[in-house]
Amino acid sequence: xxxxxxxxxxxxxxxxxxxxxxxxxxxxxxxxxxxxxxxxxxxxxxxxxxxxxxxxxxxxxxxxxxxxxxxxxxxxxxxxxxxxxxxxxxxxxxxxxxxxxxxxxxxxxxxxxxxxxxxxxxxxx
Amino acid sequence: xxxxxxxxxxxxxxxxxxxxxxxxxxxxxxxxxxxxxxxxxxxxxxxxxxxxxxxxxxxxxxxxxxxxxxxxxxxxxxxxxxxxxxxxxxxxxxxxxxxxxxxxxxxxxxxxxxxxxxxxxxxxxxxxxxxxxxxxxxxxxxxxxxxxxxxxxxxxxxxxxxxxxxxxxxxxxxxxxxxxxxxxxxxxxxxxxxxxxxxxxxxxxxxxxxxxxxxxxxxxxxxxxxxxxxxxxxxxxxxxxxxxxxxxxxxxxxxxxxxxxxxxxxxxxxxxxxxxxxxxxxxxxxxxxxxxxxxxxxxxxxxxxxxxxxxxxxxxxxxxxxxxxxxxxxxxxxxxxxxxxxxxxxxxxxxxxxxxxxxxxxxxxxxxxxxxxxxxxxxxxxxxxxxxxxxxxxxxxxxxxxxxxxxxxxxxxxxxxxxxxxxxxxxxxxxxxxxxxxxxxxxxxxxxxxxxxxxxxxxxxxxxxxxxxxxxxxxxxxxxxxxxxxxxxxxxxxxxxxxxxxxxxxxxxxxxxxxxxxxxxxxxxxxx
Numbered sequence: 001x002x003x004x005x006x007x008x009x010x011x012x013x014x015x016x017x018x019x020x021x022x023x024x025x026x027x028x029x030x031x032x033x034x035x036x037x038x039x040x041x042x043x044x045x046x047x048x049x050x051x052x053x054x055x056x057x058x059x060x061x062x063x064x065x066x067x068x069x070x071x072x073x074x075x076x077x078x079x080x081x082x083x084x085x086x087x088x089x090x091x092x093x094x095x096x097x098x099x100x101x102x103x104x105x106x107x108x109x110x111x112x113x114x115x116x117x118x119x120x121x122x123x124x125x
Numbered sequence: 126x127x128x129x130x131x132x133x134x135x136x137x138x139x140x141x142x143x144x145x146x147x148x149x150x151x152x153x154x155x156x157x158x159x160x161x162x163x164x165x166x167x168x169x170x171x172x173x174x175x176x177x178x179x180x181x182x183x184x185x186x187x188x189x190x191x192x193x194x195x196x197x198x199x200x201x202x203x204x205x206x207x208x209x210x211x212x213x214x215x216x217x218x219x220x221x222x223x224x225x226x227x228x229x230x231x232x233x234x235x236x237x238x239x240x241x242x243x244x245x246x247x248x249x250x251x252x253x254x255x256x257x258x259x260x261x262x263x264x265x266x267x268x269x270x271x272x273x274x275x276x277x278x279x280x281x282x283x284x285x286x287x288x289x290x291x292x293x294x295x296x297x298x299x300x301x302x303x304x305x306x307x308x309x310x311x312x313x314x315x316x317x318x319x320x321x322x323x324x325x326x327x328x329x330x331x332x333x334x335x336x337x338x339x340x341x342x343x344x345x346x347x348x349x350x351x352x353x354x355x356x357x358x359x360x361x362x363x364x365x366x367x368x369x370x371x372x373x374x375x376x377x378x379x380x381x382x383x384x385x386x387x388x389x390x391x392x393x394x395x396x397x398x399x400x401x402x403x404x405x406x407x408x409x410x411x412x413x414x415x416x417x418x419x420x421x422x423x424x425x426x427x428x429x430x431x432x433x434x435x436x437x438x439x440x441x442x443x444x445x446x447x448x449x450x451x452x453x454x455x456x457x458x459x460x461x462x463x464x465x466x467x468x469x470x471x472x473x474x475x476x477x478x479x480x481x482x483x484x485x486x487x488x489x490x491x492x493x494x495x496x497x498x499x500x501x502x503x504x505x506x507x508x509x510x511x512x513x514x515x516x517x518x519x520x521x522x523x524x525x526x527x528x529x530x531x532x533x534x535x536x537x538x539x540x541x542x543x544x545x546x547x548x549x550x551x552x553x554x555x556x557x558x559x560x561x562x563x564x565x566x567x568x569x570x571x572x573x574x575x576x577x578x579x580x581x582x583x584x585x586x587x588x589x590x591x592x593x594x595x596x597x598x599x600x601x602x603x604x605x606x607x608x609x610x611x612x613x614x615x616x617x618x619x620x621x622x623x624x625x626x627x628x629x630x631x632x633x634x635x636x637x638x639x640x641x642x643x644x645x646x647x648x649x650x651x652x653x
Contacts, residue, residue: 020305025297028301032301032304032305032308035305035308036308039308039311039312039315042312042315042316043311043314043315043318045319046315046316046318046319046320047318047319048319072318073318076267076314076315076318079267079271080270080311083271083274084308086278087274087277087278087300087304090278090281090300091297091300091301091304094281094285094293094296094297094300095297097293098293098294098297101290101293102290102293102294107297107298110294110297110298111294112290112291112293112294113291113292113294113295113298113367113368113370113371114366114367121427121428121429121430
């Protein structure tokens with residue numbers, strides 16, 4: 001099961017990198033979403049896949065009686081999902097504003113902060 | 126195994142460890158709610174930052190006397206709870222960050238007099254400071270990831286406030302690349318958790334050597350990429366000169382003072398303390414990155430005509446200096462790297478503040494349209510000169526001392542001083558540091574000559590007539606000029622009396638290289 005999940009995560013990463021290598025902002029955003037999901041899948045798999053036994057410690061014991069599912073990866077992934085979703089939303093709005101204002105969804109034509117034909121530096125001194 | 130929980134509640138005194146972060150988060154919340162009242166918000170923000178400085182100073186005092194202090198969330202025993210652990214390096218950086226934030230806040234009052242808007246500027250500044258405090262005080266790698274994201278969202282909010290079109294362009298590049306950097310960090314954390322089973326820094330010190338070295342090498346390489354991107358080290362530095370200069374001078378000063386330093390701090394913490402074995406494995410890559418960053422950054426500054434973009438390359442050069450210290454290693458090298466992070470926080474922020482004053486006086490952002498500012502404002506010219514010399518590492522300014530420490534570490538390792546085998550790597554790093562100092566001085570003196578020394582902009586190779594300069598308004602002179610002046614005086618004072626800093630940096634390096642005291646504080650004292 002872990003092998004299958006690892007291969008799936010690898011495919012996700014490959015797709016994400018392919019999207020991120022694009023110049024189109026929308027494709028890059030899609031790449032970030034896929035990359036985030038690939039990472040979540042990776043953390044999930046790294047926490048080891050086990051039977052669906054809830055990690056509840058019975059009354060009177062200090063540790064669970066049976067081997068249970070690992071609860072920590074879920075906590076990590078949940079945190080990462082919340083953060084990733086917030087960042088994605090922000091970048092989406094930013095891309096929309098940039099499209100409205102700059103009329104560009106291509107990073108190659110976004111050269112306001114870094115002028116393309118930069119002036120030569122002065123030669124004096 | 127015990128119960129996994131500590132018996133009593135946390136001692137009140139130990140709350141000091143989380144208080145800087147807590148105050149920052151509370152302050153950000155209060156200011157977000159009261160963002161419509163700009164005047165009051167400014168005063169409240171200053172009060173919160175002063176409180177954070179006081180708490181950081183108290184914590185630093187305690188850490189210097191008693192050694193590292195730790196607190197575990199929710200009364201869990203380590204490694205189950207998220208731990209916060211303050212040592213000399215982390216606390217000193219938190220304090221320096223808070224001081225820079227205070228100066229920048231006061232400086233910002235001059236800019237904000239004209240435009241009063243409910244843009245949440247003060248809330249975002251406090252959030253940024255909370256992020257810095259959390260990142261340097263946390264003892265848990267996943268928690269570090271969360272603080273990186275807090276820093277990123279606060280920085281993005283600040284970067285786009287101002288509504289200039291270039292800021293959108295800059296924010297897109299900054300946002301995408303930095304989010305990619307934190308995601309790479311998260312990928313490394315997933316792999317590390319799978320391989321080592323823990324993400325607590327203190328726990329990892331014991332666990333990492335027992336873990337599969339191939340897996341740890343992958344994790345370390347990903348850390349180097351992620352933190353290198355955050356710190357703007359050489360091959361992944363292009364986002365910094367593309368974005369920092371578009372915000373207001375106060376915002377870019379805050380970024381230059383706080384953001385990249387957290388990235389290089391994380392590199393120092395992980396490669397030197399948490400996984401020293403992986404650090405040794407990555408050493409050739411680290412040496413190459415350090416040398417290339419040291420050499421290419423000042424060349425970029427020489428080629429640049431936009432004032433604040435040129436300063437961005439100085440920020441990158443400082444990162445190369447820290448990496449060189451890490452690569453040389455040893456107590457001196459690590460102490461120099463630690464102290465250089467602190468000095469870069471103060472001087473890079475101050476440089477951008479003075480650049481903001483220059484832009485106000487000349488009304489231009491490009492150095493080709495500047496000239497003769499020396500006649501208009503000698504104070505600004507002196508402040509800028511002192512900072513430029515400090516960045517280039519000229520004594521007696523603060524930038525000189527950490528550079529000296531790193532060079533001493535290099536000379537000791539190279540075998541030049543006491544015979545022994547000659548170490549080519551150390552010689553290469555020494556040469557790169559000296560060449561970097563020379564090139565930085567060249568770039569800095571060109572900047573100073575162009576902005577202040579010559580009469581006016583060039584026309585067909587001839588210096589034009591002197592420009593008409595604006596005088597700083599009373600508000601700009603008081604808030605802007607005085608805050609930059611105070612920061613420069615602080616840098617000058619620390620440069621003239623570096624003894625406490627040098628001693629502190631050696632304590633910090635001792636705890637980084639031999640984390641026994643750190644481990645004992647977190648609760649791993651018995652574990653070898």
